[in-house]
Amino acid sequence: MDNTGLVAMASIFASGLTIGLGSIGPALGEGRALAQALSAIAQQPDEATTITRTLFVGMAMVESTAxxxxxxSMxxxxxxxxxxxxxxxxxx
Incomplete structure (x- = not known):
């Protein structure tokens, strides 16, 4: 196999590894944040708008990593x- 094939193979492998591992953390983080927000809303329904607004800002920050x-990867x-x-x- 020539060098071009090796670079192509390494690039595709690294790309798959990057998107695979890079999406696991944000997915787990978003799930945990959502669970905590729902728990907080259940305990304090009057603060639902504030909690929801903060949740969306936090989710956007977490999603930026993915x-x-x-x-x-691209x-x-x-x-x-x-x-x-x-x-x-x-x-x-």
Missing amino acids: IYCFVV ILIFANPFWNQLAQSSGG
């Missing part, structure tokens, strides 16, 4: 910075 992992697949280095070193 979005960053998705962006890194860069590895479609705009890999190693392709130019590989092309220059092979003389192409």
Whole structure:
């Protein structure tokens, strides 16, 4: 297998690993945050609007981690910075 195939294979593997592991943490965090928010609303129904607003802001922050992992994954697949280095070193 030539170097181009190795770079492609490593990029696809790293991309899958990035999006796979990078989505587990935010999913668990969002589930825990939602469970705690529902528990807080059940205990204090008068504060439901404040809790909900804070929950949505927190969920957006947690979800940004998964979005960053998705962006890194897409860069590895479609705009890999190693392709130019590989092309220059092979003389192409």
